Amino acid sequence: MTLSEEQILALAPDEASRKSGKDLANPSKWVMKAVNDAALWGECQGSGSKPYQTQIDIANIAFKCSCPSRKFPCKHGLGLLLLYARQKNSFSSAGAPAWVTEWLAKRTEKQEKQEEKKDKPVDEAAQAKRQQARQLKVNDGIDELKVWLKDIVRNGILNMPEKGDTYFLNVAKRMVDAQAPGLAGMIRSLAEINFYTEGWQTKFMDQLLRIYMIAEGYGNINSLNDSLQQDIRTWIGFTQNQEELKEKDGIVDTWLVLGKQTIEEDAVTTERNWLYGIDTNSYALVLQFIIRGQGAQLTLTPGLFMQAELVFFPSLSPLRAIIRQQINTNAISTFKGWFANWNEVAQSETMLNAVLPFRSERPFVLQQLKPVNYNGQWWLQDAQQKMMQLKNDYKTIWKILAISGGEPVDMAVIGREDSYEPVGIWHNDEYKIL
Amino acid sequence: MHRVAEKIIFFTAVIKNLMELWNEIIHTAMLGTDKKAISVDTLADDLSEAATLINSNTNTDKEEKFLQLASVIFNYRQSGALPLYKEEINLQPASTEEKEYCSIEAMQALQDILSEESIPLLKFWLRHCNGRQRIVNPAIIPNLFSIAMQNKSLQLPVANCCGKRGEWLARFNDAWNFSVSELPEQIWQTGTTEQRKSILKDTRKINPQLAREWLIQTWPQEDAAARISLLELLNENIGEEDIPFLEQVLSDKSKKVKEEALNLLKQIPSSPIVQLYQRVIQQAISMKKEKTLLGLSSKTVLNFTLAGTINEEVFKSGIQKLSSQKDTSDERFIIYQLLSQVPPSFLETHLGATPLEIIRWFSNSEDGEKLLPAIGLAAGRFKDKTWANHIINDDHRIYLDLIPLLPYNTREKYLLAHFDNAAETIVNVISREENEWSAELTKQVFKYTAKNPYQYNRSFYNMHIHLFPVQIVGELERCTPPEDNLRGMWNNTSDYIIKLISLKIQTIKAFIN
Numbered sequence: 001m002t003l004s005e006e007q008i009l010a011l012a013p014d015e016a017s018r019k020s021g022k023d024l025a026n027p028s029k030w031v032m033k034a035v036n037d038a039a040l041w042g043e044c045q046g047s048g049s050k051p052y053q054t055q056i057d058i059a060n061i062a063f064k065c066s067c068p069s070r071k072f073p074c075k076h077g078l079g080l081l082l083l084y085a086r087q088k089n090s091f092s093s094a095g096a097p098a099w100v101t102e103w104l105a106k107r108t109e110k111q112e113k114q115e116e117k118k119d120k121p122v123d124e125a126a127q128a129k130r131q132q133a134r135q136l137k138v139n140d141g142i143d144e145l146k147v148w149l150k151d152i153v154r155n156g157i158l159n160m161p162e163k164g165d166t167y168f169l170n171v172a173k174r175m176v177d178a179q180a181p182g183l184a185g186m187i188r189s190l191a192e193i194n195f196y197t198e199g200w201q202t203k204f205m206d207q208l209l210r211i212y213m214i215a216e217g218y219g220n221i222n223s224l225n226d227s228l229q230q231d232i233r234t235w236i237g238f239t240q241n242q243e244e245l246k247e248k249d250g251i252v253d254t255w256l257v258l259g260k261q262t263i264e265e266d267a268v269t270t271e272r273n274w275l276y277g278i279d280t281n282s283y284a285l286v287l288q289f290i291i292r293g294q295g296a297q298l299t300l301t302p303g304l305f306m307q308a309e310l311v312f313f314p315s316l317s318p319l320r321a322i323i324r325q326q327i328n329t330n331a332i333s334t335f336k337g338w339f340a341n342w343n344e345v346a347q348s349e350t351m352l353n354a355v356l357p358f359r360s361e362r363p364f365v366l367q368q369l370k371p372v373n374y375n376g377q378w379w380l381q382d383a384q385q386k387m388m389q390l391k392n393d394y395k396t397i398w399k400i401l402a403i404s405g406g407e408p409v410d411m412a413v414i415g416r417e418d419s420y421e422p423v424g425i426w427h428n429d430e431y432k433i434l
Numbered sequence: 435m436h437r438v439a440e441k442i443i444f445f446t447a448v449i450k451n452l453m454e455l456w457n458e459i460i461h462t463a464m465l466g467t468d469k470k471a472i473s474v475d476t477l478a479d480d481l482s483e484a485a486t487l488i489n490s491n492t493n494t495d496k497e498e499k500f501l502q503l504a505s506v507i508f509n510y511r512q513s514g515a516l517p518l519y520k521e522e523i524n525l526q527p528a529s530t531e532e533k534e535y536c537s538i539e540a541m542q543a544l545q546d547i548l549s550e551e552s553i554p555l556l557k558f559w560l561r562h563c564n565g566r567q568r569i570v571n572p573a574i575i576p577n578l579f580s581i582a583m584q585n586k587s588l589q590l591p592v593a594n595c596c597g598k599r600g601e602w603l604a605r606f607n608d609a610w611n612f613s614v615s616e617l618p619e620q621i622w623q624t625g626t627t628e629q630r631k632s633i634l635k636d637t638r639k640i641n642p643q644l645a646r647e648w649l650i651q652t653w654p655q656e657d658a659a660a661r662i663s664l665l666e667l668l669n670e671n672i673g674e675e676d677i678p679f680l681e682q683v684l685s686d687k688s689k690k691v692k693e694e695a696l697n698l699l700k701q702i703p704s705s706p707i708v709q710l711y712q713r714v715i716q717q718a719i720s721m722k723k724e725k726t727l728l729g730l731s732s733k734t735v736l737n738f739t740l741a742g743t744i745n746e747e748v749f750k751s752g753i754q755k756l757s758s759q760k761d762t763s764d765e766r767f768i769i770y771q772l773l774s775q776v777p778p779s780f781l782e783t784h785l786g787a788t789p790l791e792i793i794r795w796f797s798n799s800e801d802g803e804k805l806l807p808a809i810g811l812a813a814g815r816f817k818d819k820t821w822a823n824h825i826i827n828d829d830h831r832i833y834l835d836l837i838p839l840l841p842y843n844t845r846e847k848y849l850l851a852h853f854d855n856a857a858e859t860i861v862n863v864i865s866r867e868e869n870e871w872s873a874e875l876t877k878q879v880f881k882y883t884a885k886n887p888y889q890y891n892r893s894f895y896n897m898h899i900h901l902f903p904v905q906i907v908g909e910l911e912r913c914t915p916p917e918d919n920l921r922g923m924w925n926n927t928s929d930y931i932i933k934l935i936s937l938k939i940q941t942i943k944a945f946i947n
Contacts (some may be wrong), residue, residue, distance in 0.1 A: 001844045005545070023933070079620035086495070150497035156466025201460045209508045212501045342517035350513045357509040373606070378520070386517035401606065405572065405599055406527035417515040432573065434637055 002330050003061075006433060007301040009062075010260065013071050017078060024079025027090055033080065035091040041100045042080045042280050045083060051201060054080050055100050059327050061299035064103055072296060076280035096099070115336050134179050138236060141178020142215045145171065145187075149212055157204055182237030186211050210358040230314040240313055242322055250311035250324050253277035254332055255284070256431065257304045258363050258412040259423030267292040271301045274363045274414060274423065275310070275321075275343040281337035284310050284321040298323065302424060305329050316355040319362060338410065339366045341382040350418060361416045368408035371400050380420065384406065391421040396434040403427050448535075453482075459504045472503060481510060520653035521745075536568045540944035546578065547937055553585055554900045555937055556572035560591035562945040569597035576603070579610040586628040622648050635667050642671040650679055658688040664822050665694045675703045696751060701815060703777045707751055711772045712780050714748055717741040718769050721785055721795070736803050740765050746859060748772070766801060772817050777819040781809070789824040797828070807831060812837065813840065832856050834863045846872055857882040861890075865898055873905045880906070880913040884924045893928055899934045904942070907935055 023029075024044060024245035031051045033042035035420055040058050043051040044067075050066040054076040063077035070261075073081075084091060139312040148171055152160075175184035186207065192204050217224065217232045223231070234240065254277070261272040271288040290296045300306075308326040312318035340346050345364050367379040372387060378397045379387035389396060400422060403409070410426060413420035424433050488494075488502045538545070540563065542880045547555045563570065570578065575596045582592040589612035593600060604610040612629060612925055621633045638645035656664065665683065668676060669941070683695035699705040718740050723732045735841035749755055757767035781792050806829055813821035814835030822839040832852045837845055839876070853875075854862055861879055864871065871879070884891035895902075910928040914921055 019549060024548065106453045115810075148497070149501065152467050153463060153497050153500050154468050156469065157462055190905075201464060202456070205460060205463055205504065206508060209501070213505050214696045216502075339590075346516050349515065353509055353513040357505070357512070370525060372523050374520060374523050379523075381523065382517070384519075385521060385523070386519045387523070388517050398579075398603070398607070399573060401603055402572045402575040402599065405602065406525045417512045 002305075003081070003085060003301065004303060005085050007084060007303045008085055010069065010077060010433065011073060011081075011299060012078055013073070015072050017075050021078025024075055025082035026079075027083065027084060027087065030081065030083070033083065033091050034083065034094045035088075036093060036096055038104055039096060039100055040084055040091070041096065042076075042083075042149075044076045044079070046076075046140075052076050053099050055103055056081055057104065061304070062107065062256070065297070073299070093432065134238075137177075137179045138218070141175055141180050141183070141337035142218055142236075144174060144178075145183065145211070145215050149208065149215070157201065157208075160204060161200070167189045167191075180236045180381065182235045183211060183214065184237070186214075186235075194277060194330060213358045227314055228355075231262045231316055234313060234315070234320075235358065245311050245322060246295075246324050248311050249279060250309040250321075251280055251282060252307075252309045253280045253282070254329060255306050255310065256303050256309050256332075257300045257306075257364070259302050259414065259433070260300065271296070271298075273298070276363065276365055276412065277310070280330055283319060284312065285319045285363075286310070286321055286323060298326075303431050305332060317352045317359055319360075339364055341366070341384050342380075342386045342388050343384070345388075348398075355370045359416075361414050363412060363414045364420070365412045367410050369410040369411045370404065370406060371397060380411070380413070380422070388415075389419045391415055391419040396422050399434050400425060403432060452514055454512055455507055459507055462500065463504070472500060478696070481506060500610075503736070503749065517593075529598040531569060531597045531599065533567050533597055536563060536570055537944060540568065540941070541571050541574070541674060543937065543940040543944045544574065546940065548574075548581075550934070550937060552896050552899060552934065552937070553581075553588070553794050554897055555934065555941070556581070557588065557591065558900050559941045560588065560595050562941055563595045564591055566945050567598075568595070568945070570595050574598045575600050579604070581606070583609050589628065590632060591785075619648070623652075631663060631667065634664060635670065638667055638670045642668075644673060646676055646679060653683075658691060661686070661688065662692045662694050665691065665698065667699070672698060673699050674702060677702060677705050700751075700775055700893070708776060710745060710747060710751075711753075711777045712784075714744055715769070715772050715776050715780070715905065716784055718772070719781075719784065721876070729736065733798070734795050736785075736795050736799060736802050738766065738769050738805065740768060740903065744768075747825055762804070766804065770805055770808045773805055774811035775815065776812060777781060777816045778809050778812050778818050789821055790828070793824055793828045807833070808834060834857070834859060835862060846875060849875060850878060853878045853882075865901070867901065869901075869905050871901050873909065875901050876902050876906045877909045877913060881915075883918075884913050884927070885915045885920060887920060887923045892927065895927065895931050895934060899931075899938065902931070902935060904935055904939050907932055916929045 009018050009021070012021055027033075029044055031043040031045055031378040034040075035058075038057065038059055041053070041055040043053055043350075045051045046067060052065055054063075054065040054067075054074075056063050057075060063073035065074045065076045067074055069075065072246055135310055157341060166186055169177040172191075176188060177182070181338055190204065190207055190211075191206070193200055214232055214235045217228070218236055221229050255275045256278060257400045258276050262273070263270045263272075269290040269292070271290065273286040273288065274285060275284040276282075277284065286298070286300065287299050288296055288300075306326050307329045309324040310321040311324050312321045339348070345366065350362070352362070366382065369389070370381050372379050372381045373389070378390040380390055381387040400409075400411075403425060404427070409425045411422050411426075412424045412431075413422050422434050424431050426432070436577045450550060458472060462470045463677075465586055484506045485503060488499055488506070494502070540559075544556075544559055547559055568605070578592045578596060579600070579764065582588040593604070593612050596603070604612070612626075618637060621629050622637075625633065630941050634645055634648065637648070649668070653661070654672075661683075667681075675685075680695045680699050680702075684692055686692050686695070696707065702708060712850065720737045721740075722735055722737060724735045725732050753768060753771045755764060755768065757764045759767075762770075779790070781787075782789065785792055785795075789797070791805065792811075806825075809821065810825045810829070810831070810833040813819070814833065817839060817840045820837040822833075823835055823841075823844065826836055826840065826844070826848050832855070837849070840848060849860055849864065859880075861882065864875070884895050910931060914924050
């Protein structure tokens with residue numbers, strides 16, 4: 001396991017845990033600490049009479065601790081992992097105690113049980129009935145949505161800034177009732193547009209048209225091919241049975257976590273983990289939904305390399321995937337098949353738009369980009385002197401400039417069309433998170 | 435839709451009037467289809483087939499037709515997006531560093547200090563980094579610059595530790611322009627107020643004359659606020675050569691500027707104002723020999739009486755005429771003020787005696803005893819180390835202004851001897867110092883602060899961590915107050931102090947090699 005300190009800290013659920021974790025990355029806080037091939041464990045003297053037993057599955061990065069904290073990972077887990085990153089040699093290599101071996105065995109057992117679950121018979125008739133009822137609800141919802149869309153274009157979008165959130169949120173709620181949560185989310189994002197910035201009209205229309213295309217596509221779904229049908233259903237919010245998905249063939253590769261975007265809404269945290277498959281030169285988006293108070297199933301952190309089998313959701317432009325199996329591996333510094341320049345990215349974008357015009361942003365890894373300033377804004381220039389604009393330029397530009405010193409660097413970006421947000425760069429053969 | 439999308443893939447090469455096309459969509463959308471129809475004539479050839487297909491559909495209304503056409507054009511636009519090609523847009527890379535990078539351990543210590551948000555520890559780290567002529571890992575530069583923006587005293591040390599990369603990076607952000615590459619005079623001419631103050635202060639220390647000349651050159655262009663803050667800096671190494679300039683400043687429009695100039699003049703023994711005070715004192719303090727009771731020997735007695743008329747300039751310069759204390763006469767009050775503003779060495783000449791004799795004579799009379807602290811103040815004002823030493827040895831009172839003038843050992847003994855009687859004042863004074871305290875003094879301070887946890891909370895220890903020696907860790911337990919309620923609080927504070935000191939130790943160790 002070769003997680004850097006920065007990567008470990010990126011696992012922390014909040015700033016307080018990050019700080020406390022750092023405080024616990026101190027040998028004096030640990031009564032004992034040890035490591036073997038499968039796990040890392042230690043006993044930390046807390047405020048109770050008995051020390052807390054902290055353990056980490058290093059093959060799949062999972063934490064367990066006997067402390068009462070509801071945070072995940074807790075400060076003890078972070079502290080132990082940080083300490084290991086800093087002082088590997090201070091960990092003894094004694095045999096694992098029962099509390100560690102039992103936990104690891106339980107984890108394996110749980111995985112096996114999940115496999116068994118697949119064999120349970122499904123009541124197909126009831127399932128079909130449920131699906132039919134849902135389709136009716138979605139149809140009704142989409143009919144209403146189209147009326148709303150037409151009202152907007154008939155009356156004009158000029159007065160949209162004065163409408164207020166409720167104008168959009170009411171329709172979003174209606175879509176939730178119609179069991180189309182995907183569309184509901186897209187409508188909510190219309191409310192999130194900053195109507196006080198220049199060019200809001202284009203942002204608004206782009207999103208409105210995406211919604212329209214999906215709604216219209218659903219109306220004609222039977223005339224579309226299977227994959228496009230699947231895409232439209234996914235965007236509307238039909239869920240894919242993940243157990244069924246896991247039955248399908250996956251892509252085995254060494255995956256690098258390029259970046260992680262976290263959005264907190266109500267009691268649910270959505271993690272968007274962007275992955276890059278080094279040998280297959282493929283990209284993936286692994287989503288994780290964490291309900292407050294419950295632990296996360298996956299522990300992915302930007303810069304993590306893992307040997308894993310990913311199964312992609314069926315799509316004309318496969319991106320979203322689930323992890324079937326994962327073992328963390330050492331960092332790899334030699335890559336192939338990256339985009340050589342922006343023209344290649346643009347070509348790839350065109351191909352993707354051709355099959356899926358309403359698709360979302362994607363990651364791209366490009367060779368030798370350098371930041372340049374043109375017309376008062378920051379751009380990323382390739383070796384052919386062609387450039388694309390930096391999205392949220394103030395967020396990352398300073399770190400890119402500081403690390404690169406103005407020299408070209410290989411870079412991972414997420415975006416579409418004409419603006420891209422860098423998430424990491426390679427410097428001295430190391431992937432640096434931005 | 436899929437069919438339409440398939441066609442669009444071939445359109446990407448031709449991006450004719452793409453933005454005009456999209457603008458047409460936006461204009462129509464803004465006004466609404468009830469008021470404006472999209473003009474098909476404006477469509478590019480590539481889209482005419484799709485447009486004809488959409489428009490010829492008799493089952494759709496104008497809104498639906500607009501949405502369909504807009505969707506096609508939206509995808510036409512996004513599919514045709516190309517990178518911008520501009521020649522001669524370039525960025526000159528940063529120069530190669532001349533200094534060595536910090537070790538991993540040093541960077542680790544820096545990261546830990548940053549997460550502790552301790553500015554004094556950061557200053558301590560930067561001092562070590564600069565002392566070893568090292569530079570930081572470039573990735574952390576933006577973070578350091580952002581901190582230095584808020585803490586002006588960090589700007590120069592941060593700029594020094596960020597090397598060529600920092601200098602280069604600062605060119606792209608005006609707020610970070612606290613680079614050290616420029617010559618001191620350039621910084622003085624063109625820098626920010628804080629940079630100018632800093633450079634004037636440093637120059638005044640090594641070349642007082644040059645600092646004064648710089649100030650004279652720019653004086654007409656400075657506003658009143660800048661004049662005061664810059665003038666204050668002449669306090670360092672002030673001397674006779676400054677008199678002409680300061681006298682000229684006495685006619686400044688701003689009252690505060692004039693006051694500051696006068697204040698500075700009062701620190702120069704040969705200035706007219708101090709000379710005037712000396713003349714009044716010369717007349718006011720006289721010495722006579724008196725026979726002892728039995729008439730066998732004589733003793734020297736000092737007499738303190740003001741001359742009948744005193745030059746009004748004395749009172750115009752800030753000397754108060756009336757005493758506000760009942761037990762102090764107006765006359766003694768005036769003499770006290772004047773005595774505190776003439777160099778103590780003047781008394782040696784005037785009375786023809788040594789400091790020791792003069793202190794003894796003052797102590798022997800009731801009036802003199804009450805006037806003695808004024809000589810202590812004067813010793814502090816004129817930075818007279820000889821008198822400072824005599825005063826603290828021969829007078830039981832505490833003279834805080836004299837502390838910086840005392841040699842290390844004397845100072846230490848003096849502070850420890852008076853600590854119990856003036857703990858709060860001593861803590862306040864020594865907290866403003868820059869050099870580390872001794873372990874013994876720190877122990878005394880902690881014993882006192884531990885008893886007053888609300889006054890001296892975590893922020894006090896954080897702000898003054900640079901003053902605590904690392905050896906104090908072993909003494910923390912001995913500073914525990916006996917009261918039960920305070921003991922627990924001190925234990926928590928001790929943990930915090932240990933954490934801060936461990937960062938200090940980490941920094942020291944990281945820069946040893």
